[in-house]
Amino acid sequence: MAQLPGLIKGLGVTFRTMLKPAVTIPYPHYKETPAPRARGVIALKEENCTVCMLCARSCPDWCIYIEGHKTKAPPRRAGGKPRTVSLLDRFDIDYSLCMYCGICVEVCPFDALFWSPEYEYSEPRIAELLHDKDRLGQWMETVPEPPALEAGAEVKGRGKA
């Protein structure tokens, strides 16, 4: 019975854990704030988008649907030529397919896509998981500031952080 202390010590562990408060956070009543970089939902800043289609092409799941048209915008300076701009007709992200990998956000050359930590957008019907242009634009309000970087990181244009 030399191993008896081991058995008793094990009981001590569970007893001590019982006396400490539980770690559960009762979800609907209390909510944990996710990290600022958490990949919750993708937000679209429409004015930056030039319909280059890079995001749609690089999505591993092909879940971004883009349609656009070209139109002539007034010249930037008086006396100049009218410029061709592309405008978005349709920008849908199908969140039932989305892998939350972030390739589209990373690849966008014009900073039109952003990550937001919002995660409470579950729907009773799968079809409603297709977020259209306006809904994606509404997510922009929830996009946080990028967090400051750790000591030792190199910040572009300003030397070390």
Next chain:
Amino acid sequence: MIAALDIPYWAQTAIKVAVALGLVSGSAFIFAYVFLYKIMSHMQSRLGPMEAGPHGILQLLADGVKFLQKEDLVPERADRFVFAAAPVVVMISTVLLYVVIPASPTLVGADLGAGVFYALAASSLSVIGILMAGWASANKYSLIGGLRAAGQLIAYELPLLLAVVGVVIQAGTLSLSGIVAAQADGEIFGLGAFGQPFVLTQLVGFAIFLVASQAELTQAPFDMPIAESELVAGYMTEYSGFRFLVFYISELATTFAFAALGATLFLGGWWFPGLDTSGGLLSNLVGPAVLFAKIMVVAFVIFWVRFSYPRLREDQLQTFAWKVLIPLSLANIMVTAVLKVAL
């Protein structure tokens, strides 16, 4: 007590039946809530059910309704009568156990002169129910699981019995009320104020009793017959809905009964310093509460061990019973008998 009321016999019987069933299921529900929902959760660093009712009290109701609304499946080749009778047999053995436990000088189902003997005999009836369940399920694996459970239960009956024999020798009587009285009237080193709960002199017996009752209840670390369902189906597999609920309630109620037995035999039962063993209003009011508190203490130890330990393999289980517990309990009896005569 009910006989004192001036109502016809059938009404008295109906009240008794209702009280018995209410007591059995009520104790099962209390144990389910306190130990399985809350204490287990806090030992696992979580909260347990909180949404249904304040702190999850109504979760019991929800679980009960869930079980009741399930489809009642009986396997095609099963022996219908035996299949239906098995949970009832197990429940009967549980209810029979409640009869002898004294909650106060007068509150006892039947104050049998051979109370201890009767209680242990009644508890072993459940083995029949388990074998019936294993056989009637028409499932090869249920049968094996049932046989293993029966083997385990029979193997651990002996240490249970032998541990209690030490108490009987010291108290000099088989009657449970008599054992409570013996503990109340005893003395520790000449001090009569606290009585002499047999846990002090029969510590080894108490330990053996706890281990053996853990095995009788097929709780971890002795729950291989039930957890057998990892690999092979246990004897309860083919049961669903209400029948399974009966098995489950009787398991929890048996835990209550064994804890009550342990509290009565070793911790002094309903007696508390200052109470009168022969009767009186105070004993009748305070006694049940004291007994309940002691039951919770013993049950806490039983569940505490259940939540903390992994399970023993079947052959290790049997080796432990036959080669360790039985010799130890026999030695305990010898020492008790010698000391009883000598001192």
Next chain:
Amino acid sequence: MSTVSERQQQAYVAGVAADARINVELETEGMTLNLGPQHPATHGTLRIVVRLEGEQVVEAEPVMGYMHRGYEKLVEVRSYPQINTLVNRIDWLGSFANEVPFILAAERLMDVEAPPRAQWIRTLFFELSRIANLSLFLGDLGVQLGAITPVFYAFRDREHVLNLIESATGGRFHPNFDRIGGLKEDLPRGFVDEARAAMGKLRDFCDELETLLFGNEIFERRTRGIGVIPAEVALGYGLSGANLRASGVDWDLRRDQPSPLAWSEIDWKVWTHPDGDSFARCWVRLQETREATFMVEQLLDGLPSGPIMAKVPRIVKVPTGEAWVSTENPLGEMGYYVVSKGDTGPFRVKIRSASFNNISVLPWVLRGVYVADVITIISSMYFILGDVDR
């Protein structure tokens, strides 16, 4: 001269022979038990067909493929960043560790080296995913053996690691953080302090588990001497990782193979155990988890400053060539053989996963064990079905 007729005699003999035949058939048939694809003990959808003779296993055959997702076909039509995302999901518990050998293979083909800060942070996340993976193993081990509380402690303390990974990468389980030439972005402020605190809590968890599970006599009785795999057999079946080290073979790719990651720059120990039984495998993993927490702290202390990404073109086109890189993942040795034909995506990727080889030893080790020990052995071998089937 007998009173029994010839025909009766023949009938009698035929009857006895028929009985004997039936008995012989029953003797050799045994009972076949299907540890089916849906089973709480098999860490996923593994099917083990076990032939029993009474209580003992005569023959065991693992049937895998229930979780085959066709990785090697999927990656034929995807580019390197897209594959990086998919590859996270092979061993989903130690997810960052899956990305690393793939990225290293691509970097070798491109002849690009990530800056030192990136290599150190890669090692940091590699060890964090080892801790996440192995702490879940320790909890799961308890459940398979009947102890229901350690698994909750495991999930509670794993949260610290997952929160760390989320704060830096955005994803708890699928970080998708490694890039060819470095990492996606740098660590957020406060990461180092949070990580140190988390490592302290994880060491407390390891101590708690050692007391609750490993110090328990019942656990020792259930695991000591069960499923012994001698060193030669382990090497012969291609086991790797903790399974190999628990059989006494002193082999760890982090130390024995030159790698651009920072393992050679920190001070750490390889844990082995001579017994080769289930207890040894579990014990080695516990020590590895603790060792990983010390490694993480050293990495945090010595983190060099500098850029996080080397100069790599925006659209990555990997030159023609073939590269094989394998690393010491939490489950064992994981390797990628990348064949490139100069495109934005590889031509062919062969994924060598650790668990596939780890379960190949099951027919050998499960012979002659009791039915109750099958679960013990399977849970001590520790494989993830996503890793087995890919």
